[in-house]
Amino acid sequence: MTGTVNMADLRLVEWSTATAEERHRILSRGSGHDGIDEGLRASIATIVEDVRKRGDAALVDALGRFDKMDLPAExxxxxxxxxxxxxxxxxxPLVEAIRTSIAQVRAFNELIVERASWTVETRPGLLVGEQATAIPSVGLFVPSGKGSFPSVLIQIATPAVVAGVERIVVMVPPVPGSTGQVDPATLVAAQELGLSEVYRSNGPAGIAALACGTETVPKVRKIVGPGSPAVACAQLEVQRLGCVVEVGFGPTDAAIVADDSADLRLLAADLINEAEHGPDSSAVLVSTSRTLLEGVRPHVAEQLAELPEPRRTYATTSIAANGGLVLAASREEAMEVANAYAPEHLQLAVEEPKxxxxxxxxxGTVLLGQWTTFAASNFAIGTPATLPTTGFAQVSSGVTASTYLVRAAIAQLDEPEFRRLAPVVTELAxxxxxxxxxxxxxxxxxxxx
Known part of the structure; x- marks a missing residue:
């Protein structure tokens, strides 16, 4: 189905003269507010506490209450x-795509593990370094509310397998409207990775189960995986119970920095790419060229019109309301905007991206040139695609083997070097x-x- 998409609302913001409100709209992804709704937090806290106290029975009740599924604990x-x-x-063909994607992610993360442990003699008699070891257990959450996402499991589980995590537990909400089935493609991805511990649960209750443990679900030391605001809230809530959670994986966002060398049709396609995830996503195009920004509008409108619903509405909202076009005075200012926005995905669609x-x-990731697309990064390249969103890229990184490693600093002194440093020890002591x-x-x- 196609139709007309009006891009009149796709505002062009000139950054150097933009008001504080205009800048805030772009940087806040159009949300206009910060933090988690207090009512949601209280509701999720109740669910977490229920699972902590009643275990499997609470998981079964949550599936019945929130997902309308009558499933026994077995x-x-x-x-x-x-x-x-x-x-x-x-x-x-999908099985083969899953296998290839896993192989690509595996190859990238094997390089990380190879470089994780190191030693260097910084001066004669003093050896220092780090020894990396896999964490003992992890719980991986894979969403299923908006569709089938085997790529999420590939992206967060393959690095854990490569890192050598001893126990990897997967939590997946049942397919909405089903009688409790788990997405088949996600199960195939788990099987290809050698993962057999897969559990089904309502999202927030499942997060609580991983953090607390139940009669059926094992307790893990860390939880990784994106999800809805309710899932994100549950992840924050269980940290008070001593479970470490990799946070910052919210609604997807992307930024493109482009110059006049960029193809407008390709720019439009890549701008829409991440925007179609949902109405809370965001996509921003930054350039020093007003001609480019004005010229991309009809291409965006045309390509949006070709999308089926609800993706068309999602993408339109993500670009027009939550994102937009930004005119920068210089390439330095363009990158200042990109850094302030701190996107999950950044594409440098410029003549000399390096x-x-x-x-x-x-x-979260930097993609060099118009052939290095967001979709290729998400599915095929092997670099991380579970990445910090909503500005968290300023303080955290994407999920790789490093996410599942702990590092112990190591050191060795010989006697002459010890005696050289001895006065430092005695003086400070x-x-x-x-x-x-x-x-x-x-x-x-x-x-x-």
């Missing part, structure tokens, strides 16, 4: 028979009032000194 874990049925239900790369400080610290030096002094 069905919380996905069975071997369901894995077999899922494989039969998924087409061979020259601009040093100015790209804050983004004396100043801070730690005689036993100082004694570790004096006890090693040669007899008669």
């Amino acid at each position: 069905r919380l874990r996905v069975s071997e028979e369901e894995f077999a049925q899922a494989r039969a239900a998924v087409s061979e 020259a601009l790369l040093p100015l790209a400080k804050y983004s 004396g100043h801070e009032g730690f005689p036993a610290h100082a004694a570790t030096v004096t006890v090693r002094q040669p007899a008669g000194d």
